[in-house]
Amino acid sequence: MSDRLDEARSRMWRLFRTTYVTVTEQIEKDLEQAGLPPLLWYSVLWALERAPDHEMRLHELAEEVFLSRSNITRLIDRLEAAVLLCRKRCPLDRRGAYAALTNEGLAMRQKMWAVYSEGIAQYFTDHLSQDEVQVLDAVFDRALTTAQKLTHQSTAQEG
Amino acid sequence: MSDRLDEARSRMWRLFRTTYVTVTEQIEKDLEQAGLPPLLWYSVLWALERAPDHEMRLHELAEEVFLSRSNITRLIDRLEAAVLLCRKRCPLDRRGAYAALTNEGLAMRQKMWAVYSEGIAQYFTDHLSQDEVQVLDAVFDRALTTAQKLTHQSTAQEG
DNA sequence: ACGATTTGATTGCATTAGCAACTAATATGT
DNA sequence: ACATATTAGTTGCTAATGCAATCAAATCGT
Numbered sequence: 001m002s003d004r005l006d007e008a009r010s011r012m013w014r015l016f017r018t019t020y021v022t023v024t025e026q027i028e029k030d031l032e033q034a035g036l037p038p039l040l041w042y043s044v045l046w047a048l049e050r051a052p053d054h055e056m057r058l059h060e061l062a063e064e065v066f067l068s069r070s071n072i073t074r075l076i077d078r079l080e081a082a083v084l085l086c087r088k089r090c091p092l093d094r095r096g097a098y099a100a101l102t103n104e105g106l107a108m109r110q111k112m113w114a115v116y117s118e119g120i121a122q123y124f125t126d127h128l129s130q131d132e133v134q135v136l137d138a139v140f141d142r143a144l145t146t147a148q149k150l151t152h153q154s155t156a157q158e159g
Numbered sequence: 160m161s162d163r164l165d166e167a168r169s170r171m172w173r174l175f176r177t178t179y180v181t182v183t184e185q186i187e188k189d190l191e192q193a194g195l196p197p198l199l200w201y202s203v204l205w206a207l208e209r210a211p212d213h214e215m216r217l218h219e220l221a222e223e224v225f226l227s228r229s230n231i232t233r234l235i236d237r238l239e240a241a242v243l244l245c246r247k248r249c250p251l252d253r254r255g256a257y258a259a260l261t262n263e264g265l266a267m268r269q270k271m272w273a274v275y276s277e278g279i280a281q282y283f284t285d286h287l288s289q290d291e292v293q294v295l296d297a298v299f300d301r302a303l304t305t306a307q308k309l310t311h312q313s314t315a316q317e318g
Numbered sequence: 319a320c321g322a323t324t325t326g327a328t329t330g331c332a333t334t335a336g337c338a339a340c341t342a343a344t345a346t347g348t
Numbered sequence: 349a350c351a352t353a354t355t356a357g358t359t360g361c362t363a364a365t366g367c368a369a370t371c372a373a374a375t376c377g378t
Contacts (some may be wrong), residue, residue: 071334072357135295136175144177234329
């Protein structure tokens with residue numbers, strides 16, 4: 001199995017990982033310093049903003065932001081308490097609930113994006129050529145597609 | 160500020176982030192399924208294995224694995240309880256402590272690497288050409304260097 | 319040399335995370 | 349149609365995280 005992963009690839013993986021953590025951590029600090037909520041909140045707000053009618057079912061959100069069910073409940077609690085979204089009953093499935101973006105949530109996402117995008121640029125993408133961006137895009141797109149295929153495959157086998 | 164980050168770059172960032180989370184999460188699951196500890200433990204063991212005499216000061220480790228001081232204390236507690244490392248007094252600085260890798264820790268890292276490397280390959284690097292690996296390596300290396308420079312700069316200003 | 323500051327590690331406390339158990343509602347299989 | 353299984357969401361419990369406070373030891377300034 002160590003044959004599959006040559007020196008260059010494992011080195012690259014290490015850099016990948018470190019870059020992710022470093023950049024993300026720095027952005028989190030910038031957000032906090034600006035008195036804004038963490039990146040996770042941004043992910044939720046952004047997912048809702050893209051969704052039709054600015055609302056999503058909780059389990060869809062959980063999948064979108066890679067969180068467990070129980071955790072999404074509590075996260076939505078906090079966002080609701082901050083009036084960035086509100087819960088709505090689902091008429092078609094009376095078990096279910098929607099999380100719906102509020103105007104405050106919309107405004108908050110924009111405020112966060114100012115800091116967030118600045119961080120992405122400053123700590124990462126400013127130093128990339130157009131060609132490099134292209135390569136990274138292609139690579140991640142491919143990796144994601146296959147990784148997700150494998151993931152669903154294995155979960156299907158389990159159940 | 161949105162000028163600095165064009166469509167291609169922000170899309171690429173989103174893919175970068177999602178790829179990292181997806182691949183990492185899948186590897187964590189594989190480790191757990193194999194009855195092995197999480198990736199964080201691996202990072203510690205691997206850092207120690209590379210270090211001279213297989214031992215490092217706690218604060219060095221904290222920096223290496225991006226954890227707060229208090230957290231590294233508790234993490235080392237757990238690893239010590241699992242006999243994968245042991246604390247050693249530092250003769251030069253009597254405040255300080257070393258974490259020193261044990262034989263069990265060495266063996267554990269190797270066992271984990273079998274699963275870990277398999278995951279890296281399967282979910283990510285198998286689908287990359289040599290050229291792509293080269294580009295990613297260069298890009299991350301550059302990003303890391305500048306991000307770390309900026310980070311230390313800002314913390315220096317603060318203090 | 320000695321008081322003031324900084325640094326290394328640990329502990330207390332509050333927040334956040336995941337797993338498992340639970341409730342309610344829907345889907346399925348005969 | 350009715351018992352069974354699945355799915356959606358919430359809640360209880362435990363583990364893990366970060367910040368602030370603490371304690372001990374080293375360093376700095378004079």
